[in-house]
Amino acid sequence: MMHKLTYILAIVLMFIGSFSLVGQSEIKNTFKLLTHDTEFEAGHSILLKFSGDGETNPLLYCTNSYGSVLIQGTNKNKILAFEIPKSIANKTGLVNWKLLTNGTNLSGKFNITPKQKVSKMETYLGPPSIEAGGTDYSMLVVIPTDPLDNPLQDSTQVNVKHQFLTSEYNNAIYTNYLIAYKNLYSETKSGRMLISSDALGTHSKEYTVNVLPAIPANFKISYQQHHNYADGNQITTFTTSIIEDKYDNIVSDGTYVDFFITNKDNNILKTSGTTINGIATAKMIHPDHEDTWSVKAFIEGMAESDNISLNFKQVITDFEVAFSDDSRTITIGPLQSFMKQMIPDGLQVKLHFYQNDTKIKTLLKSSFEGFVTFKLNEDIIPVPSDINDTFKIIIETARIEKSFENIKL
Template identity: 90%
Template sequence: MMHKRAYILATVLMFIGSFSLVGQSEIKDTFKLLTHDTEFEAGQNILLKFSGNSETNPLLYCTNSYGSVVIQGTNKNKILTFEMPKSIANKTGLVNWKLLTNATNLSGKFYITPKQEVITMETYLGPPSIEAGGTDYAMLVVIPTDPLDNPLQDSTQVNVKHQFLTSEYNNVVYTNYLIAYKNLYSETKSGRMLINSEALGTNSKEYTLNVLPAIPTNFKISYQQHHNYADGNQITTFTTSVIRDKYDNIVSDGTYVDVFITNKDNNILKTSGTTINGIATAKMIHPDHEDTWAVKAFIEGMAESDPLSLNFKQVITDFEVVFSDNSRTITVGPLQSFMKQMIPDGLQVKLHVYQNNTKIKTLIKSSFEGYVIFKLNEDIIPVPNDINDTFKIIIETARIEKSFENIKL
């Protein structure tokens, strides 16, 4: 019963209420803006006040940089007050508002400026390494932001400080379209640049920029070897001079140097090395016969060395060949080096077999303890059909050839 009454009462009230609303709209609510400030600082408690002629409570539409909201105000003694929510009050930029009344179209705008306080120096530095010489540069972009993550107003002073070698610099730049930037040029020296920026007393963390040497200039090449005999065993080491760029900076470690060796037969041998402290080394094994090498090193596309020439002396002048076992075992040696010592293992010896002036087989073996023994197995060189057939055998090592004709196998 109570409920029923309450419902009836509520319905009647609503009915009356709706009439009263209609009535008011006919009179027309008139509101007047009382807040005349058009600029606020972000994070401030922003109140928009209107004086009206009624106790109605219309909504207020607000739109800022990111979106729009509609807020409900309070009406006390015909003073309508709206408090901007954080989503509006905290973000910089223009805010437009419209009072959603059924009558006059009251609208306006105010501007929210960033706090004059920097909490983060959002910094972007790139590229992370540049070339020495004063033409290459990296760009430091700074977005100083206030505690509410708003970029500061344009024309805010930003000090860009950097240290390089013995010098320290301070450059003043100003924010424009929300950011400040400074191009940091290299000097002629390579090294590490340390960078920092500051706005309104807040400093960024330290940023580093590597100034790498510029492209290498031409260099010299030299060689070291234990002897200049063509023993096919020792190694010659090529060493570059300290490679520098045109500002005298030693090129970066790891610069790749190719060494091209052209021998007497115009064949090219290639070796390479990478620099450490500007010096690259590359190695090459000695030839096994007399030869002359023309050597030149390159840093591809950038620099090259002076030419270099070196000679190798023949070590083997002669060798003995012994046929045994019906000429089917051929012992070559002793193969002796420059002091009559047995040549180190691994000297290549070739044996060519000719039958009726046609080469039928070539055997290649490496020397072992000064000797090479060829066994001409019947499976390899079969007994000829014609008993009178003879063979020619040529033995070749260290560019020395020995020929044996009319050999019967």
């Protein structure tokens, strides 16, 4: 019985000692915030002070949008002080803190505001080119920052100036959610817009937006040529009128124009050019036979021209053909143009070989000094197995054909 009482007494003493230790721990770790400021300017020293009877130095946990940090404080004369590091004190925004103790649960927050001084104007502008007409615009975004690279407080005034042709404009805008912006709309004329901004006496550099002509309007085309003979040599030049948009702005240099040519056989030829001072030119060589061209120009997906028609006269109406060397040398010519002069070099001549009404070979050559000569060696046209075999030869140039029957090689 005596042992049982002793055991119970020992347990009671242990509980009493435990409560005594808990009480001492709560007393030692009881702190009170002495710093009542909740707003600080970026770059200044920030000190959080606590009073208390704690014998240990707890850590202070701080966190903001840039990260988190644990701070070791100093305890002097029962005043616990924590200096906020520059990595947090130099950045604007809300900072949350918590004192890591076993006793009193202390936490709070404070706000860091930017310096009211502009060190740099972060400026963004785009797009760099817009279309005339008053509907397209370029956006200017301005972020005035303090010497610590913090955006200034909301409602900071930013003055935006821009100049276009003979007009100058000045508008005041205000920062909201750290930025200020303005839409700069085009006018009906094309040209260059110059833009600048300033805030609290600090100015940005000059920026430029090019106001380009709007979509081209329909236009007209014309042509120039030395003559209208189909000699396969001369060149016809196609020219557009001055191409403008609906606001009478000349289109930008380099605008691509396609010229489509439909001939008498409904085949389509194409040539193209790019504009200089609003005018595009393109060239096309004359056909080598009588033909009619229908010409129309397009700026793809945007504008088109009227339709013009050209007629080309036949220049070659007949030609001579001479056979020699057992008909293995065939000379065509002279090929003469509209003034009986030799046709310019390069006229195409075709030679078609038929055996038993079946085409077996086509040879192609270009004229030189008014003549074309075909030499039919045995590699081109083999000696027939039957000496009585004959060939049919058709010679074609400038859409004129001459046929020769029963030719022996």
